[in-house]
Amino acid sequence: MNPQTVLIYDGTFDGFLCSVFIIYEQKIMSPVIRKESQTNNQLFTITEKVITEELKAQRVWHGFRKKTTRNEQRDFFKVFLSEIKGVENTLLSYMQTIFKKKLNKNIDFSNKDILKISQVARMVGREKHRMEAFVRFQLTKDQIYFSNIAPDFNVLPLIIHHFKDRYADQKWIIYDTRRKYGIYYDLQTVEVITFENLKGITATTRKNAYADDEVSFQKLWNTYFKNVTIKSRKNTKLHLQHIPKRYWRYLTEKNNI
Amino acid sequence: MLFERIQEKLSILADAAKYDVSCASSGGKRANTNKGLGNTTAMGICHSYTEDGRCVSLLKILLTNHCIYDCAYCVTRKSNDIKRAAFKIQEVVDLTINFYRRNYIEGLFLSSGIFKNPDHTMERLISVAKKLRLEENFNGYIHLKSIPGTSDELMRQAGLYADRLSVNIEIPTVSGLKLLAPDKKHEDFIKPMEKVKNEIIQYKTERKIIKSTPKFAPAGQSTQMIIGATGENDRDIMYSATYYYKKFNMRRVYYSGYIPVTMDDRLPSIGSEVPMLRENRLYQTDWLLRFYGFSVSEILNDTHKNLDLDIDPKLSWALRNLDLFPIDINKADQRMIARVPGIGMQSVYKILQARKFRNLDWTHLKAIGIALNRAQYFITCNSKDFFTKDVEPYVLKRKILKNSKSKYHKYYNQQLSLFS
């Protein structure tokens, strides 16, 4: 039996690509790629720590790009962002199939990895759309439109483009409370930000940070929302299918103000 | 802004607008220019959903619910005793911008009761759109309702600022319109539609010569019909719809189950069931006509004047044409595969792709995601195992119904019980 080699990487996309690089470079036979943050107590394994180097990552991605379409590349990235446990290994095996195939030949859609990848990519894609819909900005005193979200998958990198394009003339922050980082647009570029010491922030400090009209507009929106329901057609099941309860927390119209 | 007053107006004027089912914000494309506010993408976003499960993507309100007319089916009609309100132009602009900036909406859908006369009303609607575009540099979606009887010149202006224009035909037949909206003339509806169509065509030709011709209603026009207010059958409705699609290049026709809002002998009484299932069947038919290559006379004709409520129109068509089935999934052309009950357009493309590599069998078809509980009776594939029995359509129908539970089952039972 071949001993397994476990490659431990830092959790970034570049880090993952570097792991692939090393697997090819060292011709590792049965590799497993795993995030640093995931503990592992397996016996009979060799562990290797991967150092993330942009150049190596780029080489792998470049090779992948040559043999895939834009859509396939996008799906690949989406699947990575799903953060599903063990997803790195599906991606690796898929990448190996791609590197083996001849140029310009279509892919067989009934391949197991490919089915799985298109499935997960669709799930992540759906979450991206949800976040584009469910972000609710609140205007702060310093004229920044601020929103909290808690998506199922790590979709912030996927929604940057949409929000930057649409809200080009206002400053905004979208903060992922589950992954504890956010994106900030300062009218020029989008940057990744983190907050220190979030614990000190209470509901009242937050209210005080609002711009003067903020609460009024939230009330107006809720008034609007209440008045567009046609009661004789009420359909709670359908409603919950569209907006599952776990998203309600950050939806203005689902909270009394 | 005086928020309390605005809040009251908003509740009145949103409430009055909600019976308009047209909610699409899609189909247009407007890029964000010069770092302004907003864009309109080809796929509109539903930012929220009402408790009856409808998409909320636009701020949909009336400018005012004062009206000089008295259409029987409308809550806003003159003789109805309700609270009236009117927004100022700037108020609508502010609401739209502030909602948009908070990512509540994709844009504005503005309609109005008719005050003074059609042109005067339309002018106010246009001012809102114009202010949004020119003063606020707003590139989000704007849908204006064209007021029946508006002059051509105003329709042209409206199209310059709006993404979509619509005139609701409301009542599918001319006789129904006479009965329920005596003040309105059929031509008043037709004229603005004709104008919009001509302007769009003109825009497209001019566009070829001069690149900077201003955009004219890039998302086209749509209309809405009320279903079940007068006695028209499904055939009348779908033939009218087809007429509007063809004649005026409509993007969408909406079908809205009539919700009784008034006591009037000419109409179903308050409390009657909203014909949701029928509405749904009409949308399915609309879909089959627009995307599946069916012609309207295949689905509705002199012998088949109404859609079945218990099964969808495609299955119903297939059961009436059993002699065309079964088809071989590995050989049939796209047109026929699209006609198999239980196979959606998405799956059609997947089948065409996948069968290039191998002959498909039941497991493949299942993985592709087609609804085998219906499709299995109409197809053969790479398997010796398929449905061979020659059965009567009604037997097959019973078989299929037994194995599938429609999400509309509940309504179906309710509506059936109305007749028993």
Ligand code: SF4
């Ligand atoms: S003109 Fe329009 S708003 Fe006025 S009563 Fe008729 S349908 Fe209603």
